[in-house]
Amino acid sequence: MPHVNLYHHDETPSPLQLVWKSFRARFLSMAALYLLLAMILLVLVSPLLAPFNTSTQFSDAIALPPSWVESGNMQYLFGTDDLGRDMLSRLLIGGLYSLGLPILMVAVSSLIGMSIGALAGIDRTIKYQSLSRLFDTLLSIPSFLMALIIIAILGTGFNNVAFAITLSLIPQFIFVTRNAVHEEWHKDYVTASRLNGCSKAYLLYRVILPNVTPTLVMQLTVSLSVAIMDIAALSFLGLGIQAPTPEWGSMLARSLDEVYLSPWSMVLPGVTLFVTIMTINVVGDSLRRALKERVNS
Amino acid sequence: MQLLDIRNLTVEMQTPQGIVRVLDKVNLQLTEGEIHSIVGESGSGKSLLAKAIVGFINPNWQVTADRLWWNGKDLLAMSPQQRRQITGRDMAMIFQDPNAYLDPNSTVEQQIVEAIPQGDVRGTFMRRRVDRKTRVKRLLHRVGIRDHEPIMDSYPFELSQGVAQKVSIAIAIAHRPKLLIADEPTTAMEPSTRLQIHRLLARLAVSQQMSVVLISQDVGSILPETKRLTMLYCGQLMETGPAKDILSEPAHPYTDSMIRMSLQTQQELPHKARLPTLPGAIPTLRHMPIGCRLGPRCPHAQKTCVKAPTATHERQRVYHCHFPLLVTSS
Amino acid sequence: MTRYLAGRLSVFIIAVFLLTVFSFSLNYFFPGDPITNMSGVRSFQSSYPLIMEMRGGKENIATQYMHYLHHLFTGNWGQSLSNGTPVFDDGIQHFVASMELIILALLVAVTLGLPLGVFAASRFRQGSDKAVVSLAMVGYSVPVFWLAQLMILLFAIKLGWFPITGQINPLYGVEPQTGSIFIDVFLSNSEYKAAALQDAINHIVLPVMILAIMPMMLLLRLMRNATQEMLQKPFIKAARARGLSEWRVLVKHAIPNALQAVLQQTTLLFSLMLTNSIVVESIFNWPGMGNWLIRSIFERDYPIIQSAVLMFAFVILFFNLLVELYHGWRFPIVRHEQYATR
Numbered sequence: 001m002p003h004v005n006l007y008h009h010d011e012t013p014s015p016l017q018l019v020w021k022s023f024r025a026r027f028l029s030m031a032a033l034y035l036l037l038a039m040i041l042l043v044l045v046s047p048l049l050a051p052f053n054t055s056t057q058f059s060d061a062i063a064l065p066p067s068w069v070e071s072g073n074m075q076y077l078f079g080t081d082d083l084g085r086d087m088l089s090r091l092l093i094g095g096l097y098s099l100g101l102p103i104l105m106v107a108v109s110s111l112i113g114m115s116i117g118a119l120a121g122i123d124r125t126i127k128y129q130s131l132s133r134l135f136d137t138l139l140s141i142p143s144f145l146m147a148l149i150i151i152a153i154l155g156t157g158f159n160n161v162a163f164a165i166t167l168s169l170i171p172q173f174i175f176v177t178r179n180a181v182h183e184e185w186h187k188d189y190v191t192a193s194r195l196n197g198c199s200k201a202y203l204l205y206r207v208i209l210p211n212v213t214p215t216l217v218m219q220l221t222v223s224l225s226v227a228i229m230d231i232a233a234l235s236f237l238g239l240g241i242q243a244p245t246p247e248w249g250s251m252l253a254r255s256l257d258e259v260y261l262s263p264w265s266m267v268l269p270g271v272t273l274f275v276t277i278m279t280i281n282v283v284g285d286s287l288r289r290a291l292k293e294r295v296n297s
Numbered sequence: 298m299q300l301l302d303i304r305n306l307t308v309e310m311q312t313p314q315g316i317v318r319v320l321d322k323v324n325l326q327l328t329e330g331e332i333h334s335i336v337g338e339s340g341s342g343k344s345l346l347a348k349a350i351v352g353f354i355n356p357n358w359q360v361t362a363d364r365l366w367w368n369g370k371d372l373l374a375m376s377p378q379q380r381r382q383i384t385g386r387d388m389a390m391i392f393q394d395p396n397a398y399l400d401p402n403s404t405v406e407q408q409i410v411e412a413i414p415q416g417d418v419r420g421t422f423m424r425r426r427v428d429r430k431t432r433v434k435r436l437l438h439r440v441g442i443r444d445h446e447p448i449m450d451s452y453p454f455e456l457s458q459g460v461a462q463k464v465s466i467a468i469a470i471a472h473r474p475k476l477l478i479a480d481e482p483t484t485a486m487e488p489s490t491r492l493q494i495h496r497l498l499a500r501l502a503v504s505q506q507m508s509v510v511l512i513s514q515d516v517g518s519i520l521p522e523t524k525r526l527t528m529l530y531c532g533q534l535m536e537t538g539p540a541k542d543i544l545s546e547p548a549h550p551y552t553d554s555m556i557r558m559s560l561q562t563q564q565e566l567p568h569k570a571r572l573p574t575l576p577g578a579i580p581t582l583r584h585m586p587i588g589c590r591l592g593p594r595c596p597h598a599q600k601t602c603v604k605a606p607t608a609t610h611e612r613q614r615v616y617h618c619h620f621p622l623l624v625t626s627s
Numbered sequence: 628m629t630r631y632l633a634g635r636l637s638v639f640i641i642a643v644f645l646l647t648v649f650s651f652s653l654n655y656f657f658p659g660d661p662i663t664n665m666s667g668v669r670s671f672q673s674s675y676p677l678i679m680e681m682r683g684g685k686e687n688i689a690t691q692y693m694h695y696l697h698h699l700f701t702g703n704w705g706q707s708l709s710n711g712t713p714v715f716d717d718g719i720q721h722f723v724a725s726m727e728l729i730i731l732a733l734l735v736a737v738t739l740g741l742p743l744g745v746f747a748a749s750r751f752r753q754g755s756d757k758a759v760v761s762l763a764m765v766g767y768s769v770p771v772f773w774l775a776q777l778m779i780l781l782f783a784i785k786l787g788w789f790p791i792t793g794q795i796n797p798l799y800g801v802e803p804q805t806g807s808i809f810i811d812v813f814l815s816n817s818e819y820k821a822a823a824l825q826d827a828i829n830h831i832v833l834p835v836m837i838l839a840i841m842p843m844m845l846l847l848r849l850m851r852n853a854t855q856e857m858l859q860k861p862f863i864k865a866a867r868a869r870g871l872s873e874w875r876v877l878v879k880h881a882i883p884n885a886l887q888a889v890l891q892q893t894t895l896l897f898s899l900m901l902t903n904s905i906v907v908e909s910i911f912n913w914p915g916m917g918n919w920l921i922r923s924i925f926e927r928d929y930p931i932i933q934s935a936v937l938m939f940a941f942v943i944l945f946f947n948l949l950v951e952l953y954h955g956w957r958f959p960i961v962r963h964e965q966y967a968t969r
Binding site: 141143144149237238274281 | 642645656764776777780924925
């Protein structure tokens with residue numbers, strides 16, 4: 001017997017589902033999301049995919065253009081740089097440092113920042129009230145400057161850079177989480193739950209958290225694009241990940257000298273970086289848009 | 298002379314479940330200087346009717362009417378610019394939440410000045426400034442704000458609801474409209490403030506020669522000066538006619554139950570008696586009954602009620618019901 | 628307003644105080660001798676014992692900090708570790724050079740970004756809105772150093788319109804005095820002032836353009852979203868129903884209220900601007916604070932690092948203070964929200 005739906009069934013999706021629904025409805029949002037996931041996957045398996053070692057210098061193929069140009073060679077799909085290193089391999093492995101590392105850094109800093117922020121958000125003491133404005137003021141100092149200070153203290157190097165950027169991202173998470181929790185805390189539904197005698201932990205996890213999740217996810221995307229920008233900018237300036245390691249920013253830094261000889265060595269890492277940041281920004285922006293649509297409807 | 302003449306106004310709304318008729322063939326006639334009350338429960342489409350008159354409606358919704366005439370001119374045939382000009386000149390509207398309808402970042406004086414027609418102020422630059430200021434003061438006095446100085450320099454968030462509503466009435470009457478639509482102007486207010494606003498509206502209607510359409514949830518809270526009354530339910534017109542006749546002998550079961558439900562009109566309710574209410578709940582937009590939409594809740598409903606009743610004209614009133622309470626005399 | 632002003636000023640002063648404490652403690656975080664880090668005088672130099680005495684090197688931390696503050700406010704910021712020039716004089720020049728660049732870029736960003744944002748909002752979800760918003764998304768996502776490279780490649784190398792680095796061609800012999808290239812040109816006793824001015828303008832166009840693009844796109848997006856949100860508010864609908872023209876509704880009601888929302892986000896704008904200015908100055912070899920800071924980090928010139936950081940942070944705090952005060956003065960509702968019962 002076929003399943004017959006006799007009664008009209010009303011669906012009332014939860015707020016999170018609503019956000020997801022309106023996110024899904026837009027083609028651009030989904031395209032960006034899939035592209036981002038694909039890039040993350042690509043970065044994860046990049047050591048397997050890279051055809052050559054990133055530091056092998058092919059003396060017979062110096063500054064070879066990409067394969068789609070007349071003088072290119074299929075063996076080096078994206079060409080080689082001025083030292084004869086394979087561009088494709090460098091770009092792929094570079095993703096580990098330019099996209100993989102920022103994801104890791106954001107994960108760590110968000111965990112720390114969000115827990116502190118959540119605690120700060122529900123703390124109602126006078127001391128906190130008077131200090132909050134001061135913190136807000138001090139948080140206006142950009143994360144890049146903080147990362148620079150930390151590097152100035154510790155010196156350059158892979159570990160120091162990763163540490164510096166992770167540390168410099170934390171304040172933003174504290175700030176955003178604290179404000180979001182703080183704002184929800186004053187809404188009537190939270191007051192109602194408080195009057196019902198819910199414990200603080202229950203309030204935080206079951207009452208407030210579902211309502212601030214989209215905001216926090218949005219902050220994740222913002223921080224991710226900031227982290228990618230920061231690490232690329234630091235490497236570009238020569239303070240980040242050091243030369244033989246194929247990071248996109250440092251690849252760009254040395255490309256200006258050879259731009260006449262091999263323009264692709266500037267275009268390819270730049271485009272990769274640009275597309276990565278753009279994708280993340282589009283995902284974040286779509287999320288903000290979906291969130292607004294939910295609130296408006 | 299009919300000021301406003303609406304015949305069979307229908308508004309349809311696009312929802313994911315299909316098209317929903319939120320207003321179903323509503324009629325409304327208004328003559329100059331009269332007070333007309335529209336009463337209905339929430340979701341009856343009374344605000345929508347008001348918004349359809351001033352052209353305030355979501356552009357994605359379908360508005361059709363056999364006639365939507367203002368002063369003998371067809372509003373639906375006009376270009377949006379023309380219509381906005383007419384609406385801006387001849388009509389004004391005030392709302393339930395006055396604070397949301399005032400610009401939070403300009404002072405009361407700026408907002409009233411903006412509503413005064415340019416042609417009213419004459420003279421040189423300085424004279425005009427003084428003239429504008431005196432006009433603002435006069436308007437504030439007219440809506441019952443005697444202490445105008447502090448109010449003029451205030452921002453809307455500094456005003457109480459009652460004062461804010463008075464200010465929005467001042468803005469509304471600044472260009473001497475022919476019609477003032479008041480959409481539940483006092484619903485969220487204290488009884489004393491409500492009384493003030495109601496008296497103000499009634500007085501303005503007389504002194505300004507202005508028609509007032511007052512929208513209300515409750516037959517008990519309409520103005521005593523109300524000349525005509527219209528009952529709406531779920532977007533359908535139930536009954537319309539002279540207020541006194543309708544209140545004393547309702548023809549439609551819905552009107553009857555609304556009158557008996559209202560605490561203000563119901564004095565002889567015995568101690569601990571149940572308030573006579575209609576059974577059931579207001580249907581949601583997606584699940585409108587066919588025929589007479591009151592059908593499932595109506596105490597007098599019969600089989601024929603699944604067909605929409607036609608209008609019965611009797612003396613000055615009109616009602617849509619198969620089984621009216623009044624036995625027609627003819 | 629007085630209360631608001633006092634509140635903001637006191638927070639600002641406390642923040643600056645904390646900033647000096649931080650920059651003082653940096654001397655201890657940096658490797659090496661704190662007194663050397665502060666003053667730029669190495670321990671084997673003959674003046675070291677004197678400096679040690681003046682900075683209270685043998686006394687406790689609190690006294691040292693007081694000495695540090697005294698030096699800070701009297702403009703005695705020590706000397707560079709690498710070439711021995713006084714940090715304060717250098718710093719002022721770099722500061723002015725940076726500000727010239729940043730303020731020009733900010734002007735460009737505001738004058739283009741805000742109107743475009745309003746334009747996009749008034750054409751909400753139409754073709755032109757989508758075009759402008761997509762452009763903003765692209766412009767906001769381009770890494771600034773890559774953009775700089777592309778622009779240099781196009782305008783400086785391919786077309787040859789603008790020079791690549793520096794403030795002015797050294798052939799004009801304009802001595803840096805204030806740091807601001809335009810003022811320097813006027814102060815110089817060169818015979819070719821007009822030509823020098825022309826050259827200076829040529830030099831500044833490219834960095835200003837590059838620096839302006841990202842903040843401009845950010846402002847555009849913020850303004851568009853805020854205006855669009857305002858246009859849906861009831862009071863806008865009421866204004867329209869009153870028969871006001873669309874232009875008047877936009878200018879008198881939508882834009883001021885949208886600006887109020889946008890001004891709350893200027894922190895983001897300033898930090899973006901300063902971050903990018905560091906990169907752009909390094910690429911164009913512009914003698915500003917960012918370039919100075921990066922070079923000093925390479926050279927481990929600690930007196931310069933801490934001074935540059937202090938100046939950067941101070942600039943941001945000061946700009947934010949100005950915006951907040953303007954915000955509170957222009958939009959009384961902001962002051963109201965601040966002290967509402969929360």
